[in-house]
Amino acid sequence: MLKIDKISKFFFDEGNSIFFNSKKVEAVKNVSIEINTGDTLGIIGESGSGKSTLAKIIAGIHNPSKGDIIFKGKSLLNLSQRQRNNLIQYVFQDPSNSLNPRKTMMQSLLVPTTYLLGLTKDKAYARIKDILKSVSLPLETLNKYPHELSGGQAQRIAIARSLLSKSPIIVLDEPVSALDVIIQEQILLLLKNLKKEFNLSYIFISHDLAVVENFCNKIAVMFHGEFVEIGNTKKIINEPTHEYTKLLINSVP
Amino acid sequence: MNVLFSKIIKNKLALLGGIILFILLLLIITTPFLNLSDPNAINTSDRFSLPFTSNYLLGADHLGRDILSRVMWGTRLSLAVGFSAALIAAILGSFIGIIAGYFGGFFDNILMRSVDVLMAFPYVLLALAIVAVMGPGLFNSLIAVAIVNIPFFARNVRGISLAYAKSDFMIAAKISGRSTFSCIIFELLPNLIPTIIVAFSTTIGWMILETAGLSFLGLGSQPPQADLGSMLGEGRASLIVHSHNSLIPGLMILFIVMGFNLFGDGIRDALDPKLSQGKLGRSKALTDLKKNFVFSERCSKSFLEVNDLTTKFIRNNYEIEAIKKVNLSLQKGECLAIVGESGSGKSVTALSITRLVASPPGIITEGFINYKGTDLLNINLQTMQDIRGKKISYIFQDPQSTLHPLQKVGSQISEIVINHKIINKVKLNKEVLELLRNVKIKDPERVVNLYPHQLSGGMRQRIGIAMAIANKPDIIIADEPTTALDVTVQAKILSIINDLKRELNLSIIFISHDLNVVSKISDNIAVMFNGEIVEFGKTKKILNNPNNQYTKKLIKSSPKLSLVKKKYNA
Numbered sequence: 001m002l003k004i005d006k007i008s009k010f011f012f013d014e015g016n017s018i019f020f021n022s023k024k025v026e027a028v029k030n031v032s033i034e035i036n037t038g039d040t041l042g043i044i045g046e047s048g049s050g051k052s053t054l055a056k057i058i059a060g061i062h063n064p065s066k067g068d069i070i071f072k073g074k075s076l077l078n079l080s081q082r083q084r085n086n087l088i089q090y091v092f093q094d095p096s097n098s099l100n101p102r103k104t105m106m107q108s109l110l111v112p113t114t115y116l117l118g119l120t121k122d123k124a125y126a127r128i129k130d131i132l133k134s135v136s137l138p139l140e141t142l143n144k145y146p147h148e149l150s151g152g153q154a155q156r157i158a159i160a161r162s163l164l165s166k167s168p169i170i171v172l173d174e175p176v177s178a179l180d181v182i183i184q185e186q187i188l189l190l191l192k193n194l195k196k197e198f199n200l201s202y203i204f205i206s207h208d209l210a211v212v213e214n215f216c217n218k219i220a221v222m223f224h225g226e227f228v229e230i231g232n233t234k235k236i237i238n239e240p241t242h243e244y245t246k247l248l249i250n251s252v253p
Numbered sequence: 254m255n256v257l258f259s260k261i262i263k264n265k266l267a268l269l270g271g272i273i274l275f276i277l278l279l280l281i282i283t284t285p286f287l288n289l290s291d292p293n294a295i296n297t298s299d300r301f302s303l304p305f306t307s308n309y310l311l312g313a314d315h316l317g318r319d320i321l322s323r324v325m326w327g328t329r330l331s332l333a334v335g336f337s338a339a340l341i342a343a344i345l346g347s348f349i350g351i352i353a354g355y356f357g358g359f360f361d362n363i364l365m366r367s368v369d370v371l372m373a374f375p376y377v378l379l380a381l382a383i384v385a386v387m388g389p390g391l392f393n394s395l396i397a398v399a400i401v402n403i404p405f406f407a408r409n410v411r412g413i414s415l416a417y418a419k420s421d422f423m424i425a426a427k428i429s430g431r432s433t434f435s436c437i438i439f440e441l442l443p444n445l446i447p448t449i450i451v452a453f454s455t456t457i458g459w460m461i462l463e464t465a466g467l468s469f470l471g472l473g474s475q476p477p478q479a480d481l482g483s484m485l486g487e488g489r490a491s492l493i494v495h496s497h498n499s500l501i502p503g504l505m506i507l508f509i510v511m512g513f514n515l516f517g518d519g520i521r522d523a524l525d526p527k528l529s530q531g532k533l534g535r536s537k538a539l540t541d542l543k544k545n546f547v548f549s550e551r552c553s554k555s556f557l558e559v560n561d562l563t564t565k566f567i568r569n570n571y572e573i574e575a576i577k578k579v580n581l582s583l584q585k586g587e588c589l590a591i592v593g594e595s596g597s598g599k600s601v602t603a604l605s606i607t608r609l610v611a612s613p614p615g616i617i618t619e620g621f622i623n624y625k626g627t628d629l630l631n632i633n634l635q636t637m638q639d640i641r642g643k644k645i646s647y648i649f650q651d652p653q654s655t656l657h658p659l660q661k662v663g664s665q666i667s668e669i670v671i672n673h674k675i676i677n678k679v680k681l682n683k684e685v686l687e688l689l690r691n692v693k694i695k696d697p698e699r700v701v702n703l704y705p706h707q708l709s710g711g712m713r714q715r716i717g718i719a720m721a722i723a724n725k726p727d728i729i730i731a732d733e734p735t736t737a738l739d740v741t742v743q744a745k746i747l748s749i750i751n752d753l754k755r756e757l758n759l760s761i762i763f764i765s766h767d768l769n770v771v772s773k774i775s776d777n778i779a780v781m782f783n784g785e786i787v788e789f790g791k792t793k794k795i796l797n798n799p800n801n802q803y804t805k806k807l808i809k810s811s812p813k814l815s816l817v818k819k820k821y822n823a
Contacts, residue, residue: 046739046740046741046742047710047739059428060428061424061427061428081427082430085428085429085430089428090425090428092421092424092425094421097420097421097422098421098422098424098425099422099425100422100426100440100443100444101422101444102443102444103440103443111426111429111430111431112429112430114430115429115430115431115432115435116429116430158425161425161429165429165430180594180595180766181594181766181767181768181807181810181811181812182594182806182807182810183594184810184812185809185810185812207739207740208740208812209740209814210769210812210813210814211812213812213814213815214812214815237814247741248740248741249814250744251740251741251743251744252740252769252814253740253743253744253747253767253769253770253772253773
């Protein structure tokens with residue numbers, strides 16, 4: 001369904017831009033992978049390995065320096081921002097930062113229904129109510145501000161926001177690493193249920209192999225900007241071939 | 254809004270400013286209806302009439318015009334001009350700031366360098382130059398004052414826009430379908446309003462003063478029109494003999510500016526989140542004890558024993574019990590893990606042991622901390638400082654924030670060593686290198702000369718550990734020492750801590766939210782929930798056979814690698 005085709009991303013170190021001797025940093029190097037309908041692809045790697053940059057490129061937040069992203073045979077790079085956002089949504093790591101501190105949840109959730117779906121207020125409200133039920137939050141939550149919510153509740157709202165637009169693919173960028181383990185388990189369970197309910201595909205970025213193992217059916221191991229190993233979960237964990245993957249598995253406490 | 258209002262009311266000076274402004278507002282609104290005499294009517298026979306004479310309540314000026322009437326109309330004009338200037342400066346300045354901060358790069362460079370050019374001239378000189386070019390007159394002086402004040406708003410707003418532009422919620426709004434324009438207006442602007450209001454309310458007084466200044470020099474309002482500045486200018490000629498001519502408009506200006514400044518400061522204090530927590534101040538070197546604290550009379554010979562320790566956070570109107578009647582014990586050479594979710598009181602427990610909880614708002618209300626026969630709650634600062642770092646030391650979660658960014662790591666480690674003993678330089682250097690070797694740093698001679706930012710997270714944490722063991726302490730309290738690290742690095746740090754524990758016979762209190770990590774390193778586990786220890790016991794027993802409901806839930810929720818069957822030779 002989604003094909004990531006030889007994506008690379010360079011950044012230019014703007015340190016001394018006045019003298020034009022900026023350094024080229026390669027965050028993502030020639031990365032390719034395919035995601036089928038119903039897949040949950042886990043991308044695992046250490047901090048600085050480029051997994052978050054890749055996630056943002058897939059979600060259309062950054063543009064790749066090279067390569068293409070192809071959805072059902074069509075290149076996403078030629079689509080408008082809104083068309084892309086209708087196909088791929090994104091959930092941030094820290095839910096409290098991804099919600100505007102001066103907006104109620106209702107105001108935040110109305111954004112995708114208005115701009116991506118073009119719904120009128122009545123219809124938007126009905127849709128928000130439905131989704132809120134799916135993420136198991138009470139209706140009163142809509143009148144609250146981000147600081148009035150717990151981390152788990154805020155992440156549920158962020159997930160609800162990504163569901164509103166009916167995108168078939170959701171990029172989850174470390175969605176549970178800021179949460180306590182008990183909440184983490186609840187959110188992962190919720191994500192599994194939503195996947196079935198809405199027939200979603202996930203791209204799940206994480207540094208936690210144990211979480212990836214029980215959440216994803218496919219794993220890509222990222223190291224220094226490259227995929228060093230791709231395969232289904234069982235195979236990667238039981239028969240790792242790359243040295244870094246082995247080290248990673250050994251290090252899990 | 255109500256909170257804001259009550260905060261301003263509570264601030265007595267701001268309230269005074271508010272009252273002055275309210276009276277002024279009342280005056281300028283009612284001026285047209287007060288049946289005052291014509292402010293420009295000349296009546297030379299009454300020149301320099303004194304205040305409180307028959308027809309003139311505040312006297313008359315050098316042309317016999319009624320000063321009361323002129324002051325009232327002048328105040329109206331001065332306020333209107335000052336307010337409009339501030340408004341124009343706020344709108345234009347914020348616009349520039351938002352564009353520069355949000356788009357950054359090229360726009361930022363062009364706009365902010367232009368603003369810097371504006372700022373390079375002294376305010377009044379620049380205003381004078383602008384009026385000189387445009388010609389004197391009230392409207393031109395208004396424009397001059399507005400232009401001069403644009404940089405202030407632009408720089409303030411730019412800084413905050415810059416921080417918000419890259420924030421998650423702005424990106425989230427964008428991928429929810431908002432256009433750039435709508436992002437700026439509906440997502441960014443609401444977050445900038447408080448800053449703009451604060452900047453506005455603290456500068457408006459100053460801007461009224463500037464317009465008055467220009468009028469005083471004859472560049473603002475033109476005769477016969479009265480504004481406070483021009484009245485002051487005209488009164489100056491007869492300052493000595495007929496002082497009331499300049500004194501009255503001068504006092505008016507004083508009231509206006511004072512009113513605005515006091516009120517403006519009040520608004521700033523109320524809106525600034527850093528000040529909203531109460532008084533600014535340093536926390537004390539020792540956490541406060543409750544008044545009439547009852548010291549335990551128990552005498553224990555055990556190594557470390559914590560009994561019924563209770564720490565509260567008290568703010569003006571509420572108090573929270575961060576930890577409630579915590580009981581712990583630790584033997585020599587043992588590792589005790591405190592596990593719990595964020596906010597459960599793990600760190601407060603750790604900090605309370607050497608009374609490092611920030612005070613205010615922290616306060617210890619009850620308890621007994623026995624360390625080798627002394628009650629740590631019942632000693633003075635001097636003794637406590639000898640214990641901290643020498644007997645009981647800490648490793649923190651993020652060494653990036655605990656290491657001094659401008660000092661080489663070597664000198665930071667030596668500082669800890671010399672704080673607790675006298676030692677010559679050669680020996681000191683040797684000792685520092687030895688410490689680095691202890692934490693498995695392969696080339697200590699190179700590392701001592703590096704700054705913290707030149708090291709990776711794992712290396713920085715090793716430095717943190719080296720500092721903690723520098724004085725051969727009995728107890729190390731490690732507060733989430735591996736949480737910020739990658740798993741591969743975490744594994745190394747854990748093995749370093751484990752080795753040190755064995756070699757130096759250290760006792761460790763290891764705080765973590767991760768049961769899997771804790772199971773690798775601890776002898777005992779204390780599970781904390783809501784400020785209380787809900788279960789305490791041998792690690793194996795707790796992990797395999799937990800009693801408490803919460804512990805069971807915690808174990809069940811902890812993700813574990815299940816498929817892996819063997820260790821790999823990497």
